[in-house]
Amino acid sequence: GQQVMQIPQYQHVQEGEDFTTYCNSSTTLSNIQWYKQRPGGHPVFLIQLVKSGEVKKQKRLTFQFGEAKKNSSLHITATQTTDVGTYFCAGQNAGGTSYGKLTFGQGTILTVHP
Amino acid sequence: DAGITQSPRHKVTETGTPVTLRCHQTENHRYMYWYRQDPGHGLRLIHYSYGVKDTDKGEVSDGYSVSRSKTEDFLLTLESATSSQTSVYFCATAQFSVSNQPQHFGDGTRLSIL
Numbered sequence: 001g002q003q004v005m006q007i008p009q010y011q012h013v014q015e016g017e018d019f020t021t022y023c024n025s026s027t028t029l030s031n032i033q034w035y036k037q038r039p040g041g042h043p044v045f046l047i048q049l050v051k052s053g054e055v056k057k058q059k060r061l062t063f064q065f066g067e068a069k070k071n072s073s074l075h076i077t078a079t080q081t082t083d084v085g086t087y088f089c090a091g092q093n094a095g096g097t098s099y100g101k102l103t104f105g106q107g108t109i110l111t112v113h114p
Numbered sequence: 115d116a117g118i119t120q121s122p123r124h125k126v127t128e129t130g131t132p133v134t135l136r137c138h139q140t141e142n143h144r145y146m147y148w149y150r151q152d153p154g155h156g157l158r159l160i161h162y163s164y165g166v167k168d169t170d171k172g173e174v175s176d177g178y179s180v181s182r183s184k185t186e187d188f189l190l191t192l193e194s195a196t197s198s199q200t201s202v203y204f205c206a207t208a209q210f211s212v213s214n215q216p217q218h219f220g221d222g223t224r225l226s227i228l
Binding site for chain 2: 033
C-alpha cells in the first residue's frame with residue numbers, strides 16, 4: 001500500500017533558526033496536506049497543496065509540492081517558541097475513489113530553545 | 115474543532131475486556147475516520163465511514179470494528195482489548211464527498227490496556 005515517509009523524526013533548534021521537514025510518498029499523490037499538533041493536542045490542518053510544483057506561504061511557513069507530486073516540504077523561517085509541536089504531512093492517493101482517506105507521515109517533532 | 119466530541123477522554127481497562135469509543139459530531143460531515151497515534155508511527159487509519167451504515171477498513175483494522183447508525187455518531191469497538199491496542203485514538207471528520215477536503219480532529223481518547 002501507499003507509504004509516506006517523513007524526515008527528520010526530531011529537530012531541535014534555537015529560536016530564530018530555520019527548520020525544514022521533508023515528506024516522500026511511494027506513490028503519486030492527488031494532493032498533500034500538512035497538519036500541526038501541539039503537545040497534548042490534536043492535529044490541526046495547516047494547508048493543502050494540489051498542483052505539481054505548487055508553493056504556498058503562510059507568514060513564516062513555506063510549503064512546496066514536488067513536480068512529480070510525490071514529495072513535499074515545509075520550511076519555517078526564524079522559528080519561534082510558538083512553533084513547537086509535531087508537523088505531519090498527509091497524502092491522498094491519486095486515482096480511484098479515496099473517500100478522503102489520508103496516509104500520514106510519521107511526523108517531525110520540533111522543539112525550539114529560547 | 116468542527117464540533118467533534120470524543121468520549122471517554124481517558125480509559126484504563128484490562129486485557130480481554132470489550133471497549134467502545136464514541137465520536138460525536140455536530141457539523142453534519144459525511145466522512146468520519148478513526149486513527150490511532152503511536153510514537154514513531156504518526157497517525158494510522160483504523161476504519162472510516164463514507165455515510166450512514168457505510169464503513170470500510172483502514173490500514174490497521176485487525177481487532178477493531180466500527181458502526182455508524184447516525185450521521186453524527188461513529189463508534190469504535192475493541193471486541194477483546196489487548197495491550198498492543200494501548201494508544202491515543204483520534205476521530206476525524208471531513209465535509210464533502212469530493213477529495214481534497216481537510217480533516218477535522220477531535221481531542222482524542224487516551225486508552226491504556228493493562
